[in-house]
Structure formats: structure tokens, C-alpha cells
Amino acid sequence: MGVRDQVTAGAGRDIARVLAPADLPEALAVCALDPVAAVLASSRIEIAVRAGLPAAGGQVWGWPAAGRLRAVCWSGANLVPVVPAALGADGVDAIGAFVRIARGQGRRSSSIVGESGAALALWAGLERFWPPAREVRAHQPSLAIARDPDVEPDPRVRLSRLEELPTLMPACVAMFTEEVGYSPVAGGGVAYRERVRSLVADSRSYVRFAARFGDPYARPPGPAVEFKAELGAVAQGVAQVQGVWVDPALRGRRLSEGGMAAVVADARRRLAPVVSLYVNGYNVRAMRAYRRVGFDQVGTFATVLF
Missing domain, CATH: 3.40.630 (Aminopeptidase)
Known part of the structure; x- marks a missing residue:
């Protein structure tokens, strides 16, 4: 056609x-x-x-x-x-x-x-x-913030670097697998790896590494990546956050709040006055964290997965 x-x-x-x-x-x-x-x-x-x-x-x-x-x-x-x-x-x-x-x-x-x-x-x-469809997620609140966050940004959350891709990639794969239900690299993952690389290259990928990461004498080694997120879509004055992930061993410690505050502050400074995201309605913990940061619901999304 x-x-x-x-x-x-x-x-x-x-x-x-x-x-x-x-x-x-x-x-x-x-x-x-x-x-x-x-x-x-x-x-x-x-x-x-x-x-x-x-x-x-x-x-x-x-x-x-x-x-x-x-x-x-x-x-x-x-x-x-x-x-x-x-x-x-x-x-x-x-x-x-x-x-x-x-x-x-x-x-x-x-x-x-x-x-x-x-x-x-x-x-x-x-x-x-x-x-x-493999799954229908009919209720995904769409949240947005157009002001400074209500919590202090985590100073250890920063933009990812290309040389860090080998360490960052396992966290990205873990997030995708947990969220979508299958590994994005099961069949090779060339397209997925390139997507992650391009987000890092475009200064739209954020990460917090463990404080002891890189210390060969640290015991136990612990997780290399503690928090990560990306700006998956940026257009018309809006930056949409995607791929938010906290290492499972560290959940419940409010790392996502300071991490998201850091993402919001940087995205609003560099790219767009409005920062948005959408979250599964059943994810009560995430909804509470985003509201503490200062996000308000502005609509509702739905996703049909194949």
C-alpha cells in the first residue's frame, strides 16, 4: 500500500x-x-x-x-x-x-x-x-509532574556512560523480563541492546551504582546497579520515564523516590518541562513512591501485550 x-x-x-x-x-x-x-x-x-x-x-x-x-x-x-x-x-x-x-x-x-x-x-x-493477546493491562494510571520534585534528588543517580553498558545491561534485561514476562535477549537481543545503547548515547539513561562497586576488596560484592531508569520518549515538551528498576534486594528502602526525583530534576532542566510515566494500577508501592515525588495522575493508559 x-x-x-x-x-x-x-x-x-x-x-x-x-x-x-x-x-x-x-x-x-x-x-x-x-x-x-x-x-x-x-x-x-x-x-x-x-x-x-x-x-x-x-x-x-x-x-x-x-x-x-x-x-x-x-x-x-x-x-x-x-x-x-x-x-x-x-x-x-x-x-x-x-x-x-x-x-x-x-x-x-x-x-x-x-x-x-x-x-x-x-x-x-x-x-x-x-x-x-498474551496480557491486557487495562488500568495504568498516567502520571505527570511539571515542577521541582517534593523529595530531595539522590546525588548518586547520574547519567549512564557508554563504557558502563556491560554492567548496566543485566539490570535493563532484568527490568524488561520482570515487567513484560520474557527476556528481550532470548533470541539474541540485537535490537534491544541497540535501544539501550542509544538511550545511553543520547543522555537519556540514568543509573545509581552501589557505593562499593569497583572496590575489589568489598565483601559481599552486592548489586552493581541499585537503581536505573530511562527517558524512553521525549517530544512536545514531555519526557516520559520508562524502565524504572530497583534491585529486588534493595526494595522497600525508598531508593526509587530519590532516584526518580533526580531523574525529574535533570530531565526538566535539560529536556522538557513536564515529566511523565505510566504505571500498572496494581503496583501500589510504585504509585505511592511516585506520588511522594510529586507526580499527579493526569489520565489512564492501557497496554495489550502480544
């Missing part, structure tokens, strides 16, 4: 199209209506604007097929619908149009993720046609 082709199944308001490069600024304008909810999509679209869609690793779908764009969907490693709340009942037509494209192409993404209403509606339209 060419980038300007329309989905021919259906008619009228059920039609969306795959966007061309010239359409991307308008797609970003749709994302700007709720930059926290749309940051996963807008971060990829901004890459496409700078370096082209192949570099961004996916497509952007736009609805309606003709006239001013009112909703968009990023289709890459993740399928991320952006359906502004202002659309009201028209959002049903936008989701239906995106379902038609996704059905025609088949499942290419490892997850559907985004604002809960749009993400779950998209999955409801695809569930009969795609393979079963």
Missing part, C-alpha cells in the same frame, strides 16, 4: 489513510492537543520529521482520509492510537478506520498502548482477527 493510499474497505468516515511525510506536521498538531497522552506517538513522528519514516521505524495513519486530520495512530514496534477526547462520538469512527488498516496489514506490533479508551477500543475491534 502506497503512503497516499486509502483503505478501500468500508466507506465515508470509516476510512483512514497512511500519511506521507508532508502530512507529519499536521499529525504532530493532533498529538499536541494532549502531549502527555500522545508522547509515545509524537516522539516517533518527530524522528520521522527529522530523519524520515524509515528511520522512525513505522507508519503514521491519519483520520479522516480527506480534509483536516483529527486523529492519528503510530504503527511500529507499538501500535499507538491518538484519538483526542474532543472528538467525542466521532472517536468511534476514527478507531474503526484504524482497525480497518490494522486488519488489512496483519499484526506487526508487539503491543497496543496508549490512552486507555482508545487502546482498548482498538483492541476490541481487532480481537477477532488477530492472535490472542
